[in-house]
Amino acid sequence: AFLLLSDSTNSERAGWTPSEKVIGPAFDKVIGEAEGRVIIATFASLISRVQQVAEATAKAGRKMTLAGPSMVDNVKIARKLGYLDIADDLIVPLDQALKMQDHKVVIMCTGSQGEPSSIVGRLSAGTNRQFDLKPGDTIVLSSHPIPGNEETISKTINRLLRRGAIVIYDALAPVHVS
Numbered sequence: 678a679f680l681l682l683s684d685s686t687n688s689e690r691a692g693w694t695p696s697e698k699v700i701g702p703a704f705d706k707v708i709g710e711a712e713g714r715v716i717i718a719t720f721a722s723l724i725s726r727v728q729q730v731a732e733a734t735a736k737a738g739r740k741m742t743l744a745g746p747s748m749v750d751n752v753k754i755a756r757k758l759g760y761l762d763i764a765d766d767l768i769v770p771l772d773q774a775l776k777m778q779d780h781k782v783v784i785m786c787t788g789s790q791g792e793p794s795s796i797v798g799r800l801s802a803g804t805n806r807q808f809d810l811k812p813g814d815t816i817v818l819s820s821h822p823i824p825g826n827e828e829t830i831s832k833t834i835n836r837l838l839r840r841g842a843i844v845i846y847d848a849l850a851p852v853h854v855s
Contacts, residue, residue: 697725700729701732701733704730704732705737707733707817708733708736708737708739708783711815711843712779712780712813713813713814715782715784716783716796716815717784717785717819718786718789718796718816718817718818719789719819719820720820721747721750721751723819724752724760726819727751727752727763730783730819731763734767737783738781739781739783740768740774740781740782741768742769742770742771742773742783742784743768743785744771744786744808745786745787748786771807775807775808779813779814789818790823790826791826791829791830791833791834797816797818800837800840801840810837810840810841810842812840813843814841814842814843815842815843816837816842816843816844817846818830820847830846
């Protein structure tokens with residue numbers, strides 16, 4: 678006889694996980710309506726989310742840039758292997774994006790779990806080297822808290838809000854499904 682023991686984030690929740698399709702309209706709305714930069718944090722390995730952000734970015738007439746080595750590397754590999762369908766002119770280097778008008782920029786990065794060493798974690802503390810928050814930046818945390826990370830994420834959100842950012846997470850808009 679064999680026994681399989683497994684665990685999954687949110688396995689204690691009853692019912693079904695909604696389709697990823699619910700996220701597209703939420704990103705269209707957030708990116709289309711934001712007056713300043715939009716900074717979207719998700720897991721660097723969540724390639725389908727990068728595609729959704731790219732599509733919403735193009736619809737809004739913005740350019741997308743990538744921040745953080747894992748995000749840059751994963752997107753580069755996924756594009757090379759054909760897992761991402763993103764026009765070459767949609768993605769611009771970070772240094773170029775930082776010189777553009779704020780309402781024309783979407784920054785895709787890591788840190789949706791509030792990790793102190795991530796881009797979002799450093800932005801919340803004012804210690805990010807490449808760029809800092811600007812009042813009116815919209816930060817989207819496109820993930821659910823991994824069990825045990827709730828306090829860290831709450832502290833990061835509070836710091837971002839105190840620094841003048843608009844913060845959107847799954848309790849406010851459907852920007853993530855499990």
